[in-house]
Amino acid sequence: MTAPSPLSAPPSWAAPPFSPPSSPPSPTHHRQAPPDRSSQEMKTASLDAYTASADTWKAETDALHASAETCKADADADAEAKAKAVARTGPGAVALANARIEAAFCWKVLARASRVLAAQPGEPSEASKLAALNASRAWMNGYKGFYSSNYVAITPKIVNDIHKKGGTVLGTSRGGHDTKKIVDNIQDRGINQVYIIGGDGTQKGAYEIFKEIRKRGLKVAVAGIPKTIDNDIAIIDKSFGFDSAVEEAQRAIDSAHVEACSAENGIGLVKLMGRYSGFIAMYATLASRDVDCCLIPESPFYMDGEGGLLQYIERRLKENKHMVIVVAEGAGQDIIAQSIPSSEQQDASGNKLLLDIGLWLTHKIKDHFKSKKTEMTIKYIDPTYMVRAIPSNASDNVYCTLLAHSAIHGAMAGYSSTIGMVNGRHAYIPFYRVTSTRNKVKITDRMWARLLSSTNQPSFLSQKDVDEAREADRLANKPPLPAGANHNVATAFGQSASSSSNGEI
Ligand SMILES: Nc1ncnc2c1ncn2[C@@H]1O[C@H](COP(=O)(O)OP(=O)(O)O)[C@@H](O)[C@H]1O
Numbered sequence: 355m356t357a358p359s360p361l362s363a364p365p366s367w368a369a370p371p372f373s374p375p376s377s378p379p380s381p382t383h384h385r386q387a388p389p390d391r392s393s394q395e396m397k398t399a400s401l402d403a404y405t406a407s408a409d410t411w412k413a414e415t416d417a418l419h420a421s422a423e424t425c426k427a428d429a430d431a432d433a434e435a436k437a438k439a440v441a442r443t444g445p446g447a448v449a450l451a452n453a454r455i456e457a458a459f460c461w462k463v464l465a466r467a468s469r470v471l472a473a474q475p476g477e478p479s480e481a482s483k484l485a486a487l488n489a490s491r492a493w494m495n496g497y498k499g500f501y502s503s504n505y506v507a508i509t510p511k512i513v514n515d516i517h518k519k520g521g522t523v524l525g526t527s528r529g530g531h532d533t534k535k536i537v538d539n540i541q542d543r544g545i546n547q548v549y550i551i552g553g554d555g556t557q558k559g560a561y562e563i564f565k566e567i568r569k570r571g572l573k574v575a576v577a578g579i580p581k582t583i584d585n586d587i588a589i590i591d592k593s594f595g596f597d598s599a600v601e602e603a604q605r606a607i608d609s610a611h612v613e614a615c616s617a618e619n620g621i622g623l624v625k626l627m628g629r630y631s632g633f634i635a636m637y638a639t640l641a642s643r644d645v646d647c648c649l650i651p652e653s654p655f656y657m658d659g660e661g662g663l664l665q666y667i668e669r670r671l672k673e674n675k676h677m678v679i680v681v682a683e684g685a686g687q688d689i690i691a692q693s694i695p696s697s698e699q700q701d702a703s704g705n706k707l708l709l710d711i712g713l714w715l716t717h718k719i720k721d722h723f724k725s726k727k728t729e730m731t732i733k734y735i736d737p738t739y740m741v742r743a744i745p746s747n748a749s750d751n752v753y754c755t756l757l758a759h760s761a762i763h764g765a766m767a768g769y770s771s772t773i774g775m776v777n778g779r780h781a782y783i784p785f786y787r788v789t790s791t792r793n794k795v796k797i798t799d800r801m802w803a804r805l806l807s808s809t810n811q812p813s814f815l816s817q818k819d820v821d822e823a824r825e826a827d828r829l830a831n832k833p834p835l836p837a838g839a840n841h842n843v844a845t846a847f848g849q850s851a852s853s854s855s856n857g858e859i
Pocket residue numbers: 496497498527528529530531552553554555556557558559560562581582702703704705
């Protein structure tokens with residue numbers, strides 16, 4: 355497949371695709387001959403010197419091969435020893451897997467290093483640089499970049515300070531996931547490791563690519579690296595980008611608090627992203643401690659009547675003369691749909707578009723106090739992309755580095771999975787476990803109870819709602835069985851499956 359002409363030229367910083375020099379780098383070791391020797395003698399001397407250096411590299415390569423063999427033998431012995439020692443208990447399987455990952459990783463890296471040395475008689479540092487440079491490529495603008503534009507070479511110089519910028523230097527997009535075209539591109543270019551970075555949708559796309567690669571029998575490792583501000587990816591403790599978003603969302607809440615305190619019966623209302631999960635709203639509320647009510651998709655509420663939101667707002671303004679309300683963009687969709695027909699429109703990736711709960715609530719609250727002939731001022735703040743466009747914070751920068759290290763270790767050992775932190779430890783998680791459900795706030799868990807005690811808001815829930823929520827959580831956390839699992843595996847799986855993390859960070 356010839357590379358299609360790029361629809362959009364690569365960015366100015368993109369180096370042209372790397373092509374190795376036509377002839378191997380000339381040896382830099384031979385000395386200049388004295389001026390009075392014949393040219394034939396000079397050629398002989400240079401050839402002798404070159405032969406000597408080739409012998410030296412061969413000896414070094416042989417030595418490296420020998421050490422690789424030793425390393426593999428030691429690692430295999432270590433893995434077997436660990437397996438015998440702990441295979442009888444649950445953790446044994448994990449220890450064995452880890453030992454085998456280390457063994458495979460060690461062998462592959464050493465074998466790769468010796469191949470590079472054997473193939474390139476130039477200085478080893480040049481040889482390894484050539485190999486690394488030739489291997490690191492990036493496709494621009496999301497999945498469609500695999501087939502709609504050329505790749506760009508990624509070098510240490512190019513990525514040196516990207517962690518200080520918001521957004522993504524690779525560009526992103528929604529839609530455009532054509533599994534066949536993507537895997538054709540991977541196969542045609544002889545790629546053996548693919549690192550795919552993004553949210554829950556991206557991980558689903560990575561799973562499709564993995565299944566197609568497996569169907570074709572290709573030796574390609576696919577590493578899914580979770581990145582989304584929503585923290586809605588299942589199993590992992592948190593997603594890269596979430597901490598930074600919470601920090602920025604708190605700044606919007608602080609502004610809403612200032613505005614609310616500056617007016618008679620002032621209300622500051624902030625809408626935050628998170629799509630169908632309310633983690634950003636929940637954690638920014640807990641961080642701020644100036645919030646009187648936090649509304650999220652996972653916790654239904656109602657406006658009118660006894661115990662409703664409007665009654666609570668009236669009471670809070672009487673007590674405190676001002677209040678701050680935080681609403682997640684996915685909250686209240688059922689209530690809005692009663693007055694505005696739900697559009698059912700989707701974005702290019704198939705995500706259902708949300709109705710604007712922020713504007714709807716602002717109008718409802720204004721109309722209510724107008725009908726009561728009560729003075730009230732509401733300041734509506736929708737920070738939208740400001741929460742997402744900021745550079746990642748220190749915590750996310752460290753997390754991102756560790757995710758990258760784990761992803762490379764796994765891919766070099768030949769594993770295909772989503773990489774993430776689970777109960778504080780980095781793990782390789784099968785794609786189907788991550789893509790089979792979405793991480794949502796559990797309103798029956800401690801973290802939501804902590805929020806309710808922080809805001810003193812009513813739970814807006816009946817006991818029936820709580821019981822239904824508990825049952826839904828239980829079913830949502832029953833892990834799917836691997837395809838074709840037999841009774842014993844199903845039983846064992848049922849025993850060992852732990853409930854997915856719930857934002858208990
Ligand atoms: N079920 C799926 N199968 C294949 N590709 C998918 C699937 N869901 C989403 N994608 C692709 O993954 C990419 C990112 O998905 P999207 O939902 O837009 O963002 P995010 O990954 O941040 O949630 C898009 O190109 C989309 O087409």
